[in-house]
Amino acid sequence: MAEKEETYKLEQVFTPSKPADITFVERNEINKRIDRAIRTSGKQIIIYGFSGVGKTSLLSKKLKEFGINYIKTSFITGMTIQDIVTDAFNQLDIYYPIQKEDVETNTVGGNLEASFWILKASLKAETKGDTKYSHKRAVELPITPQTLAKFIGSANLVWVIEDFHKIEESHKKQMAQIMKVFMDSSTEFPNLKIIALGAVNSAREVVQYDSEMRSRISELEVPLMSHDNLRRIIETGERLLNVKFSENVTNRIVTYSSGLPAVTHQLCLLLCELNNIFKTQKKTSRIQFDKFNDAMEEYVEENSDSFKAIFEQATKVVYSRKNENPLDLLGYIITLGKDNFSIPELKESIQKGNVNYKGTNLKKYIDEFTEPSRSEILRFNENHNTYYFSNPFIKAYVQCSLKIDTQKAQKFKQDFKNVLKEELLLAQKVFQEDFGDFDFGDFDDL
Incomplete structure (x- = not known):
């Protein structure tokens, strides 16, 4: 008799908001x-x-x-x-004895520890001999x-x-x-x-x-995940759900994830939902490119508040600095018009508008953008000594935030999508240069 295949729920397979289990990829x-x-x-x-x-x-x-x-x-x-x-x-649930009373001999529990502090696992209701012990949580004491x-x-x-x-x-x-x-x-x-x-x-x-x-x-x-490992997440998900992503969809997911498995999980989850796949399929279901732009649209909508929060944290002014406030620096970086930049290149660009600019602390301030305090908005490439935006979604949001009044919500949203198309096309170009010429489709519906 053939062994019954296990059925998995979609949320068990692609898990953008919790640790991966069955789709975990060894590194x-x-x-x-x-x-x-x-x-x-x-x-x-x-x-x-x-x-x-x-x-x-x-x-x-x-x-x-x-x-x-x-x-x-x-x-x-x-x-x-x-x-x-x-x-x-508090999580240990530790108790200590606070009083004892004389009572009739009547053992209710067993193995009551008479130590000053005891774990809840060792605590059992007990009266023994002529003494009854009462206990109180030790979290109330100095620790x-x-x-x-x-x-x-x-x-x-x-x-x-x-x-x-x-x-x-x-x-x-x-x-x-x-x-x-x-x-x-x-x-x-x-x-x-x-x-x-x-x-x-x-x-x-x-x-x-x-x-x-x-x-x-x-x-x-824990380094950024390689393209091969991101593909392994998708392949594992395909096997568990009995689905098949088309090659150009897989390539796009891998490219736009920018080394972050959380993004891979989220895009795969959205694509499955849009194809009405919520558990392991009896027959192999193919996920074609026609739903990809819808998934991207949903991803952008779902994360718009996160993008805004990231931008606001990255540009928060703690101490005002002439020419070197976070917003100013991001503006100079965007003006460079390069995917990667070095400190000397950025310094030279700033000096074109201000010949007296020294840039003594420029590296220190740019390094801040790679830290959680400024939402890790940039990454540093040690091999080339250059910096780049952590992903195309954030870069597009920064560009739009620098260009228009963010109070005009609808205009901002559309401009963001337009700029994002350009950034995703650039990411696609880099992928093709590294891995060959794949058909990614277009972004007309984004």
């Missing part, structure tokens, strides 16, 4: 390093990379692979170190990193901290000290560690505040 370039770091006792781990590059998916897969249980704290702007320590402690390390270690857990880069400057020294506490506690609890997900330089900042951590932190970069 050999980082697998060995993260495996080694997890196995090394006392090694604290910081995983960094661009937003949407797959850091959370990679970590989730590895923790599952190693059979590691964990508690997770998501760092939110404005949180203090004490806030995240309290959050972790130290040493205590937190002890109980996370005792529970055989690791502590995962998301958005590690959002730690304020004034708290970074404390975070370095907490990591050192966990490192020292690994003598008693070999599996104890902190695994932090953050942005570039996260680990270097920890080392900056505590040099002893230099050899005890594993700084692991």
